[in-house]
Amino acid sequence: MATFDEWLDVYEEAYEAIPRDADLACPNCGHHTLRLVFTGDLDRAVGYASFWCDTCLLGIGISQAPIPDGAVARDIHLPREERLPRIPNFRLVY
Numbered sequence: 001m002a003t004f005d006e007w008l009d010v011y012e013e014a015y016e017a018i019p020r021d022a023d024l025a026c027p028n029c030g031h032h033t034l035r036l037v038f039t040g041d042l043d044r045a046v047g048y049a050s051f052w053c054d055t056c057l058l059g060i061g062i063s064q065a066p067i068p069d070g071a072v073a074r075d076i077h078l079p080r081e082e083r084l085p086r087i088p089n090f091r092l093v094y
């Protein structure tokens with residue numbers, strides 16, 4: 001299984017590519033189904049980054065991430081069920 005550091009390397013590439021989809025391979029299963037979604041305070045542009053693979057449902061979370069322009073971001077002030085897009089219940093790699 002890929003380590004946290006391997007996930008972090010791919011996260012940084014995906015982050016740098018925003019608003020473009022970097023179309024990177026999952027460090028765990030190799031599928032190009034990685035998703036990066038922020039949940040946070042959109043006025044302050046800071047939030048929690050969820051980065052996961054839709055195929056193997058593994059990923060990482062990064063706290064207090066600056067939310068770049070053009071990122072997929074969900075407003076933390078909305079009720080949980082109204083936040084879109086939905087984030088699946090993926091397993092966090094530590």
Ligand SMILES: [Zn+2]
Pocket residue numbers: 026027028029030031053054055056057058
């Ligand atoms: Zn995967």
